[in-house]
Amino acid sequence: MARFQSFDDSTSPAQGPERIAKLRTELSRRGYDGFIVPRADEHQGEYVPKSAERLAWLTGFTGSAGTAIILQDKAALVIDGRYTVQAAEQVDTTVITPVPLAETSPEDWLAENLPAGAVFAYDPWLHTSDGLKRLKQAVARAGAKLAPVEMNLVDVIWIDRPAPPQAHVRPHPLAYAGETAEAKLERVRAKMAEAKLDALVISDPHNLAWTFNLRGGDVGHTPLPLGYAILPKKGRAQLFFDPAKMTNEAGAAVGDLADFVDIKDFLGALDTLGTDKEKVRIDAATGAVALIRRIEAAGGTVDVGADPISLMKAVKNQAEIAGSRSAHLRDGVAVAHFLAWLDREAPKGKLTEIDAVEALEAFRAETGALKNVSFPSISGAGPNAALPHYRVTKSSNRPIAINQIFLIDSGAQYEDGTTDITRTIIVGEPTAEMKDRFTRVLKGHIAIARCVFPKGTSGAQIDSFARQPLWEAGLDFDHGTGHGIGSYLSVHEGPQRIAKTGTTALEAGMMLSNEPGFYKKGDYGIRIENLILVEPRTIPGGDREMFGFETLTFSPIDLRLIEPSLLTADEVAWLDNYHAQVREKIGPQLSGETRDWFEQATRPLN
Structure with a gap:
């Protein structure tokens, strides 16, 4: 059993119609024509306590980002590309319409659908100053009025709302x-x-x-x-x-x-x-x-x-950096044990996505230092791997089948550091297309890992390095290439990121993820993620202050999914050197059949 994760279906599409109807009744009683429900708490956090899970309670949607707009005659759930499939499965689409953020923003949808003269309500504890400006402009475009509420209107109808948390500081x-x-x-x-x-x-x-x-x-x-x-x-x-x-x-x-x-x-x-x-x-x-x-x-x-x-x-100090290195070595041993176990057991055809999550958590717990997982593990077999933010539940749990890709994105909270790693594994034999796509993702990953850049460079300037090999084949992925990492804090930490929206200049001491991917809907998904540290680099003959990345994560990358002909000599050299480091740092802590598997998994490519 997993100690830190649950696989229960916490919501149901059936809950939406009744609760939205109650909210509409409350709106009418108070003289409002609509209400906005963002996925946020009073601190605008990504991870919120159960008492602030208003969006999930009202609609059934459990993603970490989204906005519901409830009007008297229609309702929308605006979600980004990570959650398009999940939203359609979790909400009753006869009552609330999932709207891709790429097509329209919450504000644009509101401006187009709010009746003139309407009074639209919002909770001032769940919006920032910039967010409110956009909301005001949208309501004005509709010829309507905006009204703050003293008490969140979802809270009014949420009779069994959990109490705010009281964990010890x-x-x-x-x-x-x-x-x-x-x-x-x-x-x-x-x-x-x-x-x-x-x-x-x-x-x-x-x-x-x-x-x-x-x-x-x-x-x-x-x-x-x-x-x-x-x-x-x-x-x-x-x-x-x-x-x-x-x-x-x-x-x-x-x-x-x-x-x-x-x-x-x-x-x-x-x-x-x-x-x-x-x-x-x-x-x-x-x-x-x-x-x-x-x-x-x-x-x-x-x-x-x-x-x-x-x-x-x-910008992490030396103690935080040393702690992260230590945490990653500890985590690398646990992940090695897991990958060796998976390679032994998956071909027997009896493992499920939940089995994999429970096993990986157990290997991490065996370190004696695990405080928690850093987020619910994304454990996707076959088509579920194509959902970048998939969370396995008892009802969605798939077998890990032969000749399919299995993707697991997971992390740990240790007191000395926070980890986050994704590995994509083939069980059985990959298709030529799988190898092509995996290798293109790997090329993008290597491009980020080898990137050298001048001081003042932002993540947005680097993001396309990870995409170029996919772009050349007419492909792409709909999430950022990397996010910041906390030090025994949030697995997603800003303001630094490697993404089109990453405008903060990268500085020595910043930690980020390097995780390009590719997702074929209904078939398979690929992501390769290591954590990286921005460090100073000296370039002979150069006249600029330069930075590069130190890779912090040490775990085998599945050689069976690589098409060597697509890699340059420099890329092969990077991969072989990376695996040599993995062997050097993790290998001595392994023994028996796990060590034998590990030696084979980290061998030179050619």
């Missing part, structure tokens, strides 16, 4: 954090001084956790303590949590740097910032409109911009 050891909270606060306050700020409201729990070297357990798979902080330019900070979360250990760790305050007093503290006429930074990415309005209503000045902590957190 605990200190994150300095040996892993690598920098004291006091030193971090000094750096943050220097940035505040540059911007002439009187205070910073820390609305992103990741930033709060990193700054004060704290961790929690309020959301699944990410050690987050949900709460807020107010950091004045001088004096003690205030950390706002439910008192049930507080521990003596956390209090002792924070010491004189901050006071722990009941979350019930948070709004009053915002009022005080306003009455004191403070200039307050609210994070553009995670700061809710409700925060802005509260401060401004009390007389304060709000400066909406980037929380300076986000970029600081993205």
Whole structure:
């Protein structure tokens, strides 16, 4: 049994019609003509507590991104390319229409479908300043009015809504954090001084956790303590949590740097910032409109911009880098045991997707250091591998069949680091097309791994390197090439990313994923993912400060899926060198039939 993952079907398409009907009744009772339900909590987080799973409860859709717009006569669920198939399966499409984000945005759909003169409601705790601007413009285009609500209208009808989480807040050891909270606060306050700020409201729990070297357990798979902080330019900070979360250990760790305050007093503290006429930074990415309005209503000045902590957190220090390397070696041993086991057992024809998830988690648990998985494992056999964000349930569980591709994307949370790895494996014999597509994805992966670039380069400038081999065959994939990684925090961490939207310049110490893919709907999917670290590079004769990537993940890439004729000599050399490193770092910790399998799996290609 998996300790950290469930395979239950938590929602059903049948729940949507009744709940949407109840919401429409509530809208009518209050004089509203529609309501927007984003996949977000009060911190605009990707991973949210059960009490904030409003979109899933209302519609049945469980993806990590999406927006429902409920009008009296129609409803839409706007989702990106990762979730097109999932949305169609999870919602009752006679009541709510899945709308691909690539075709229309939530705002455009609203502008086209909201009746003139209508009053459209929204929850100011679930929208940022920029998000609200777009929403206002859309409603204005429809000739309608926008109205904030005091209480989320889904919460009004959600009678058995779970209570907010109360996991204990605990200190994150300095040996892993690598920098004291006091030193971090000094750096943050220097940035505040540059911007002439009187205070910073820390609305992103990741930033709060990193700054004060704290961790929690309020959301699944990410050690987050949900709460807020107010950091004045001088004096003690205030950390706002439910008192049930507080521990003596956390209090002792924070010491004189901050006071722990009941979350019930948070709004009053915002009022005080306003009455004191403070200039307050609210994070553009995670700061809710409700925060802005509260401060401004009390007389304060709000400066909406980037929380300076986000970029600081993205650049890992030496302790965090050393911890990640250690975590990846530990994880590499567990993954090697899993891949050897899979290669022995899958050809017998008795394994399922759930079997694979449970086995991999068990191998990681055997390390004795596993705190959690870093996200629910994506374990896709055959057609399910073509769904980039597929999550196996008891009803969707497929056998791992012979002559089919099996894809597993998984990760672990260790106290010294967070991991994320995808491997695509052939069970039996691949087709020529599978080998062609796999090799093109591998070429893109190698292009990113070998990339050298000048300081100031963004992820958007690098993203196409991973796509070129696919583009040459008229192919592509509909997700970013890489996301940032936290240090015993979120497996998805910004602002850095390798994607068309990745505008942040990459800096030495940033960690990202390198995961190009290819997906043939209804047939198979391919993704090869390693984590990488931005590091300085010296180019003889060059006159620019340059960076490259160090690969952190060490695990065999399936040689049986490679078409060697498509690889250049340099690409073959990279692959052989990578596998030599895998053998050197992981091999000594393996024995018996696993070691025998491993030696064969990491042999030179030619």
